Amino acid sequence: MKKIVILTGAGISAESGLGTFRDKGGLWSQHRIEDVATPEGFARDPELVHRFYSARRQHAAEALPNAAHDALARLEERWTGDVIIITQNVDGLHEKAGSRGVLHVHGALSGALCAACAHRWPAPLQMTPETRCPACDANTARPDVVWFGEVPYHMEQIASHLEEADLFVAIGTSGQVYPAAAFVQEAATYGAQTLELNLEPSEVSADFAQHRFGKASDIFPIWVEDLMRDAA
DSSP states (O other): OOEEEEEEOGGGTGGGTOOOTTOTTSTGGGSOHHHHSSHHHHHHOHHHHHHHHHHHHHHHHHOOOOHHHHHHHHHHHHOSSEEEEEEOOOSOHHHHHTOOSOEETTEEEEEEEETTTOOEEEOOSSOOTTOOOTTTOOSOEEEEEOOTTSOOTTHHHHHHHHHHOSEEEEESOOSOSTTGGGHHHHHHHTTOEEEEEESSOOTTGGGOSEEEESOHHHHHHHHHHHHHHHHO
16 A cells, blocks of 8 residues: 545544534634625625634634644655645644645635736735735735635646545545545545544445544544554
8 A cells, every 4th residue: 555645624623723614603603604605705795704714814823733633744754655635624734733735625724816816825814805916906815715616626636646546534524515525435436445534424434444433633643553553
């Protein structure tokens, strides 16, 4: 086994204090998805959307990686083959833990995107409708995140990795958001072993051949050590 493809979802960051879609009392519970996570919502009320993402950006900037992020960075460093990290998360905690070349399928809070000229640049902690693009000077800046109804990033590259994977692992994913929820089926079609590491069974749990359930910070470091020991 040489190539490991790992998909991470909100569950891996929950223990770092960053909420998921389903958390009660969190940022997402205070707004409708249609209002803060769609192009239409941004067109209706850009001030609300910027305020929402500025709060998320601030929280992410203050958050620290947990044991699961650290274990993944160790695996990437020590594994003799390829470790490809695909994340649905926009928080940047994989990079804080030391992971390199992470494929952000839903973009990143740390990025800004000009809706007029498509220029990208590092986002300030606070963005407003008056934030201007440094390339074209238009006040059409938006968070560089993928909203519902938009095409996720890196899909061609991801398809190639899924085709080549010897092992596909999903950590902390709900299995509710596509196309990422279908990655396990795609990888399995090409012959990859499949493993789900999750707090509880996901919506696509039946598509995985193997499962381990528990907190990501508990079960993932143990799995990494087991894998490295077996490969030694």
